Amino acid sequence: MGFAITVIMPNQNSISFFPSTQRDISNLKQTATDAASDIVSSTAEHASKAKGQFKELAGHVQEEGAEQLDEVKGQLCGLLSAARDNVSERPLASLGVALAVGFLFGRARRPTSRR
Numbered sequence: 001m002g003f004a005i006t007v008i009m010p011n012q013n014s015i016s017f018f019p020s021t022q023r024d025i026s027n028l029k030q031t032a033t034d035a036a037s038d039i040v041s042s043t044a045e046h047a048s049k050a051k052g053q054f055k056e057l058a059g060h061v062q063e064e065g066a067e068q069l070d071e072v073k074g075q076l077c078g079l080l081s082a083a084r085d086n087v088s089e090r091p092l093a094s095l096g097v098a099l100a101v102g103f104l105f106g107r108a109r110r111p112t113s114r115r
Helices: 019-089 091-109
Strands: none
Touching: 019 091
16 A cells, blocks of 8 residues: 655645645635625615515505595594584584683693692
């Protein structure tokens, strides 16, 4: 049984003795470069897709919000119209209610003093 001893001379590069290793390292570098490129491309694609979905969501929220705002405005206008009609039909009762509510608010805001 014989053993081969490889002697590396100081002026020789040790990688030149292993050409398959050098190819593997080169392939590994290329694979890493390709993977990094794929990650950047994939990230940009997903970011663009998320941006589009966010714009779509914002559009839906705006539409639904506008519809609900119109509904609330309509209800408020109806309530104000009913209150206006009630005041027109019963002005003295409305004045009495306003005075009573004002009195109660005034009493509620007044500091309580204990004697």
